[in-house]
Each structure stands twice: as structure tokens, then as C-alpha cells.
Amino acid sequence: MKKALIMLGCVLGLHTFSFAQEIPVKGFAVMEPGFEFQPYEFTRHAVGNDEIQIEIMYCGICHSDLHEARQDWMEEHYPLVPGHEIAGRVVKVGKNVTKFEVGDFAGVGCIVNSCHTCDECNHNREQYCPKMVSTYNSVDYYHDGEITQGGYSNTIVVSQDYALRIPDGADMKRVAPLLCAGITTYSPIRFAGVKSGDRVGIAGFGGLGHMAVQYAVALGAKVTVFDITEEKRDDALRMGAVRYVNVNRPEELEGLNGMFDFILSTIPAPYDMSMYLRMLDFGGQFGIVGVPAFKEIPNLTLDQFIWNGGRKVFGSMIGGIRETQEMLDYSVAHGIYPEVEIIKADAAIIGEAYQNVLDGKVKFRYVIDMSTIK
Incomplete structure (x- = not known):
């Protein structure tokens, strides 16, 4: 329909129709239960008026990613791009955004949206909202029911209300796991x-x-x-x-x-x-x-x-956005970080890292350097 309307507008010489373009993304996904990752190209919705686009620099591997990839907890949506420990740089902001500017460092944790109106949201406990949207493998009620995809990718779009401001001077290589493990x-x-x-x-x-x-x-x-x-x-x-x-x-x-x-x-x-x-x-x-x-x-x-x-x-399940920001500020101020091993953004390397986590062979957190994605 969009293409038809755009073509019609061109033919008639009209400028009435204006459609924001979806954003192409490179990432890594599992196509079925297991740890076999593949390069995966997909799209994210265009940056909305209250949203920001983050160029992902680092993404942590959480043990819950393993459970999701193996379908240990519930029925998953495949292809599945995991990752909810995300740190990067803001590259685009919507026209109503006031909390971030292009060039700021920002993070995304386990939540990317909620209803804003229920009792849990009103008390800063968005993680318990009945219509909370997880960063990946979740139905996004607020974007036409699309399935969210996570941070094992080069970019993400998120509401400014669910992005975390990474304090100045933070160790970017180690800050991402704070957004879940922290x-x-x-x-x-x-x-x-x-x-x-x-x-x-x-x-x-x-x-x-x-x-x-x-x-x-x-x-x-x-x-x-x-x-x-x-x-x-x-x-x-x-x-x-x-x-x-x-x-x-x-x-x-x-x-x-x-x-x-x-x-x-x-x-x-x-x-x-x-x-x-x-x-x-x-x-x-x-x-x-x-x-x-x-x-x-x-x-x-x-x-x-x-x-x-x-x-x-x-x-206890993670924390609300306000408490997550409090934790992030406290951690950076007190020098509290995870101990990490940085790995390249490569399907085989990520799969091997998953097996090492399962076998208890990592101390203590793998972090994927998403700038190395090809």
C-alpha cells in the first residue's frame, strides 16, 4: 500500500504523502532452538517523535539469553535476535525528544515500552506492567504488534523514556551488563x-x-x-x-x-x-x-x-527505569562494573560463548563488540 501511494503521488506530482523509512539492521539470530547463530538482516521501525536511534557499540551476553535461545521458558519467536544489555551512541532523535541529543551515550536494558497508565507504571515498576514490552522476543503492542529484536545488532530504536543515560566517564566496554546483571x-x-x-x-x-x-x-x-x-x-x-x-x-x-x-x-x-x-x-x-x-x-x-x-x-525481576538509572549512576560513581571478556561480533564466536556460559567456563560476562560486525 505504501509503495502504491508513493507511486501515485509521484505520478500526480503531489507531495501529500510522507512516509518515514524503516531502518535496515545487521545482526545475529538463531532460527530455531539452540545456539547456532547466523548473520541476519532485518528492519526496525522508523524513529518516532519521542524515540531515539542508538548505534550499538557493545552488547552483553546474559544467561537468560541462553534460556530464550533454547526455548527453556516459553514459546519463542524465530528468527530470534537476543541481547538486552546494550550500550551505544545516539545517532538520531525524534522531534519531541528532550532527554537525549545526537552524540550522547545511551543504554537499553530489558524493557523498551509499557502502558504508562497502570498502577505498576505509575509507581515506577514498569517491569511488572501487564503490557510491558521486552527488548527482544516480545510483542510490541505500541508498534503494530511487531516482534522486538535485541542488541546482537548494529542499531536499535527506543522511546526516550526507556533509554538510560550513560554517565560521563563510564567504561563503555563494561557498562552494558549493568543494564541487566547490575x-x-x-x-x-x-x-x-x-x-x-x-x-x-x-x-x-x-x-x-x-x-x-x-x-x-x-x-x-x-x-x-x-x-x-x-x-x-x-x-x-x-x-x-x-x-x-x-x-x-x-x-x-x-x-x-x-x-x-x-x-x-x-x-x-x-x-x-x-x-x-x-x-x-x-x-x-x-x-x-x-x-x-x-x-x-x-x-x-x-x-x-x-x-x-x-x-x-x-x-525480584530487574527494576524499573528510574531505579535502573539510579543503579547506573551509582555503579559508575563507585567504580562498580562487571568483569568482562570482549568478543567479536561473529556468529560462530557467539555460539561458542553461549556454550562456555552454559558450561560455566566464563568469568564473568561476555560482551560483544558490535563495532566489529561485518
């Missing part, structure tokens, strides 16, 4: 009210866990790290943990029941949740952010809540 751990730590002197346990010491350790240590907590390998013990202590527990060594678990004020689980695989519940002191809190594949979801039974009365369990 906020996913910062938010529950703040919600739990962690303060100086608190006894905090971090279960799982990967991409999320090593961020949680840094935030808790920065707040003055006494942090214990739980993981399944010896390879990360020195790293945990270097980041400020006072103790490292290898859960595969039963002797290291002795005497820990009732010892913690707060435990945050970042574990993306099956595990014994009741073990951590027992480690809480009376009134202690157990926060959960790690989500394994649905077929492997661990659980707590009703009797375990009763026998461990007075302990609180809550879940």
Missing part, C-alpha cells in the same frame, strides 16, 4: 534494606552473583559467596567477600544455619532452596532472581515454610 541484583539488595554490618549470602557467583557481591560489599555487608567450584574462590575474596563456600564440600556448610540476615540466589540451575532458607536468621530474607529452565524449577514446600517460620521469601 539492576537485577541492585534492586533486591536495595529492597531488602541491606546495610553495613549485615550478614549477606550470595548464592551463585557468575554474571549476576559477582555484581551482587560488589553492591553488598559497597554497602558494608559481610558477604559469603556460595558456588559449586573452587575456581572462583580467589575472585570472591578479591571482590571483598569474607568467606567462600563450595557447596560440593559438605564440611564447608557446617554451622551455617541461622547465620544470615539476607541471602540472594542468582542460581540459574536446579538447587536445594530449603538449604538456604535454613541458613537465615529469624526475620531474615531470601531473595530470588535466578530462574532455571521451567522443567528444572526448584521449589519450597508448604511445610518448609512452617518449620522455618519467621523467614521471608521474595522474588
Whole structure:
């Protein structure tokens, strides 16, 4: 229809019709469940009046990207371009944009839109909006139902209200994972009210866990790290943990029941949740952010809540836009960043990185240098 109208306008010598052009994009996608990436060219909608276009410089690989690529959680839309840890430079702004200018550094996290009117949106909890739009693999209710595609690509278009301002002086190579791994751990730590002197346990010491350790240590907590390998013990202590527990060594678990004020689980695989519940002191809190594949979801039974009365369990999903900006500003100001390994924007390399994440062979976050895309 658009082409027909444009041709008609040309024939009649009219200038009535004006259609914004879609934006060509290069990226990497999986075409079916698995880790086999392919170069993939697609288009994004034109920059709207309240939107900005970001040239993507770096995009992190999150463990949730693996779950999405393998269809561990829900039915996916293929081709699937993952990536919700995005950092880059603004190259175009809509006519009503006031928050960004061309040349600014900006980021995109896990959310690219929401309804703006529900109770969750009105309280800056857009991540729980019933019509929240995820950065990829999501129906975009506000753009004709198109399926969103993520940051394993060279450019993205997003509303100014869902873009994050990257502070001056930020380490661009390491800032992208803050927009998921950072906020996913910062938010529950703040919600739990962690303060100086608190006894905090971090279960799982990967991409999320090593961020949680840094935030808790920065707040003055006494942090214990739980993981399944010896390879990360020195790293945990270097980041400020006072103790490292290898859960595969039963002797290291002795005497820990009732010892913690707060435990945050970042574990993306099956595990014994009741073990951590027992480690809480009376009134202690157990926060959960790690989500394994649905077929492997661990659980707590009703009797375990009763026998461990007075302990609180809550879940947390990323954070709203305002809190994400707060986290970003705090992290850069305090020098809190993920430890990353930069990889080239290449389909085979990305697939190999996915397998390494699955096998626990990365410390701690892969980041794709999207400027190397060909």
C-alpha cells in the first residue's frame, strides 16, 4: 500500500504523502532452538517523535539469553535476535525528544515500552506492567504488534523514556551488563534494606552473583559467596567477600544455619532452596532472581515454610527505569562494573560463548563488540 501511494503521488506530482523509512539492521539470530547463530538482516521501525536511534557499540551476553535461545521458558519467536544489555551512541532523535541529543551515550536494558497508565507504571515498576514490552522476543503492542529484536545488532530504536543515560566517564566496554546483571541484583539488595554490618549470602557467583557481591560489599555487608567450584574462590575474596563456600564440600556448610540476615540466589540451575532458607536468621530474607529452565524449577514446600517460620521469601525481576538509572549512576560513581571478556561480533564466536556460559567456563560476562560486525 505504501509503495502504491508513493507511486501515485509521484505520478500526480503531489507531495501529500510522507512516509518515514524503516531502518535496515545487521545482526545475529538463531532460527530455531539452540545456539547456532547466523548473520541476519532485518528492519526496525522508523524513529518516532519521542524515540531515539542508538548505534550499538557493545552488547552483553546474559544467561537468560541462553534460556530464550533454547526455548527453556516459553514459546519463542524465530528468527530470534537476543541481547538486552546494550550500550551505544545516539545517532538520531525524534522531534519531541528532550532527554537525549545526537552524540550522547545511551543504554537499553530489558524493557523498551509499557502502558504508562497502570498502577505498576505509575509507581515506577514498569517491569511488572501487564503490557510491558521486552527488548527482544516480545510483542510490541505500541508498534503494530511487531516482534522486538535485541542488541546482537548494529542499531536499535527506543522511546526516550526507556533509554538510560550513560554517565560521563563510564567504561563503555563494561557498562552494558549493568543494564541487566547490575539492576537485577541492585534492586533486591536495595529492597531488602541491606546495610553495613549485615550478614549477606550470595548464592551463585557468575554474571549476576559477582555484581551482587560488589553492591553488598559497597554497602558494608559481610558477604559469603556460595558456588559449586573452587575456581572462583580467589575472585570472591578479591571482590571483598569474607568467606567462600563450595557447596560440593559438605564440611564447608557446617554451622551455617541461622547465620544470615539476607541471602540472594542468582542460581540459574536446579538447587536445594530449603538449604538456604535454613541458613537465615529469624526475620531474615531470601531473595530470588535466578530462574532455571521451567522443567528444572526448584521449589519450597508448604511445610518448609512452617518449620522455618519467621523467614521471608521474595522474588525480584530487574527494576524499573528510574531505579535502573539510579543503579547506573551509582555503579559508575563507585567504580562498580562487571568483569568482562570482549568478543567479536561473529556468529560462530557467539555460539561458542553461549556454550562456555552454559558450561560455566566464563568469568564473568561476555560482551560483544558490535563495532566489529561485518
